[in-house]
Amino acid sequence: MxxxxxxxxxxxxxxxxxxxxxxxxxxxxxxxxxxxQDFYAYALDHLAQSPNVQIEYGHIQGIQDAENGAHVQVNGQIRVGQWVFNSLPEEKLFLRPKVQxxxxxxxxxxxxxxxxxxxxxxxxxxxxxxxxxxxxxxxxxxxxxxxxxxxxxxxxxxxxxxxxxxxxxxxxxxxxxxxxxxxxxxxxxxxxxxxxxADAPLKARGGKHVVHIGTRGGQTKASTGYTFVNIQKQSEKIVAALLQKGVPFPHPAPSRFRLYDRMLLNVLQKQRYPARDIFARMFARHPIARVLRFLDGESRFDEEIKIMAKMPSLPFLRAGLDLLSKM
Ligand SMILES: Cc1cc2nc3c(=O)[nH]c(=O)nc-3n(C[C@H](O)[C@H](O)[C@H](O)COP(=O)(O)OP(=O)(O)OC[C@H]3O[C@@H](n4cnc5c(N)ncnc54)[C@H](O)[C@@H]3O)c2cc1C
Missing domain, CATH: 3.30.9 (D-Amino Acid Oxidase; Chain A, domain 2)
Incomplete structure (x- = not known):
């Protein structure tokens, strides 16, 4: 791309x-x-070719959803947009009880x-x-x-x-x-x-007129931190939803990968098993294409079963029980 x-x-x-x-x-x-720097230059160059895009830099003090649009408080002024795409980091969401x-x-x-x-x-x-x-x-x-x-x-x-x-x-x-x-x-x-x-449930829908994107919109894979490709996928879905439905809210796909990520994060956080041995098992015992598809959330269910079958069962069982106790 x-x-x-x-x-x-x-x-x-x-x-x-x-x-x-x-x-x-x-x-x-x-x-x-x-x-x-190349990525930003590419994006800015692309935007410069669109006469309907205006770029303004400033410190955002707040975003409020309202009936007529979303209000962004920036540089002491209020800007109103039909849609606001928000990627501002919000660490407090990760500091809640029960969030890993x-x-x-x-x-x-x-x-x-x-x-x-x-x-x-x-x-x-x-x-x-x-x-x-x-x-x-x-x-x-x-x-x-x-x-x-x-x-x-x-x-x-x-x-x-x-x-x-x-x-x-x-x-x-x-x-x-x-x-x-x-x-x-x-x-x-x-x-x-x-x-x-983190496994905080970060919803992409931030209100009637606010869309959470990037890490704020849950695009960071909890167990590896990979975000970049997910952001591209999320952006494509947002554009498709806008074109098809007129609103930038794609259907949230229920993902079994979120459960895998939460379990692995639990194993890492509670130090139930060394990450280096988990990754060593993955790389030693499976074809690389399967491992990469799995890490990318693109694998088939039967591939995931094969990967899980070669993981140490006790640490993941304990992680599963721990997650159940947090429900
Ligand atoms: C050095 C580095 C290397 C990475 N490498 C990879 C990688 O190899 N693969 C991968 O998948 N992921 C990688 N990531 C993770 C991920 O791709 C990035 O974190 C990505 O930039 C997240 O995008 P985002 O839009 O969610 O947040 P950001 O890019 O962090 O954008 C948030 C923006 O909001 C601005 N901001 C914050 N508060 C305010 C405010 N009050 N007012 C105005 N602006 C504000 C920030 O300055 C920032 O520009 C890396 C991250 C870093 C930092």
Whole structure:
């Protein structure tokens, strides 16, 4: 869909963990890298071609649904829209009782090295060989050349780490797994991000005239944090609903994937079983296409049964019972 903004793609990935390591061909799939500045430029350029679109920047103080439309309070003024598409984050929704909530937080460095240590033909999807410290921790690498890569240290946990801890983990990884001393690479760019992993029931319908989109609209997969592709799918459905019914409210599809996500999130949050071993089982025991379809919420039910059959039963049984007790 975003062919022109894909800056790199990979046909192979590495998966690493103490139990299982493999270089996996992705065919027929690809792993794509889209840089945010290219993505925003693409979207803004597209919008600039539509004379009926006006862009205004400001701090939104509130959104109220009303009979005649939705009212947005921005820059001290009220704007009224027939439809308001709202992606403002609202963490308080995750802090409610009974909501399972972990943060996926990560620091990434785009580095330039003075020797060829990366394989630009292979992205590292997850490297779980690092110390877990009672949490879920992994590295991922998106190499753009033998000398350059984005290296990202990722943690699933309730709280952030001190900044020095992310940096220390990255430096340790460069030393231990890439054989690079601190003076052998240069940090070109740094990023820090956080994605909520939560099972709060986030409804896309925010009122008569308000549509919740993006993470606010429940498009973040609770067990992995993946959001980008879901946002594209949600947008397509909204457009289709507008064209067919005149309202931007597609039918919410009841999803068994939400239940799987909640169970996995429970296992992770309660530390019932190490995430690295769960992912190792998935990658070691199933064809990659099945795993990717499952993680994308696109698998068939019989494939899901096969995946579940190879999971440790007790931790997931306990997770299921725990979820039942919260109903
Ligand atoms: C560094 C990073 C890497 C990621 N990588 C991936 C990935 O590889 N794959 C994947 O699937 N997902 C990824 N994600 C997750 C996901 O794709 C993003 O979080 C995505 O941007 C979510 O889109 P959104 O529209 O819901 O929220 P956002 O993009 O966060 O948009 C919300 C916007 O609201 C603005 N805002 C907040 N409060 C106000 C206010 N009061 N007034 C006005 N504006 C306000 C914010 O500034 C922001 O621009 C990544 C996220 C990050 C941060």
């Amino acid at each position: 975003f062919g022109s903004v894909v800056s790199k793609e990979w046909a192979h990935i590495w998966f690493h963990s103490p139990l299982h390591s493999a270089r996996i061909p992705l065919s027929p799939y690809r792993y794509y890298m889209i840089r945010s 909530y972990l943060k996926q937080h990560f620091m990434g460095w785009m580095v330039q090295t003075n020797k060829p240590v990366f394989d630009p033909a292979t992205a590292t999807f997850m490297d779980f060989r690092i110390e877990q410290e009672g949490q879920t921790r992994f590295m991922y690498l998106l190499p753009t050349s033998a000398y350059q890569s984005l290296v990202e240290f990722t943690v699933f946990s309730p709280d952030f780490l001190p900044v020095q801890e992310y940096e220390a983990q990255l430096r340790q990884y460069f030393l231990q797994y890439l054989g690079l001393q601190a003076n052998e690479y240069q940090i070109l760019e740094e990023e820090f991000g956080v994605i909520p992993m």
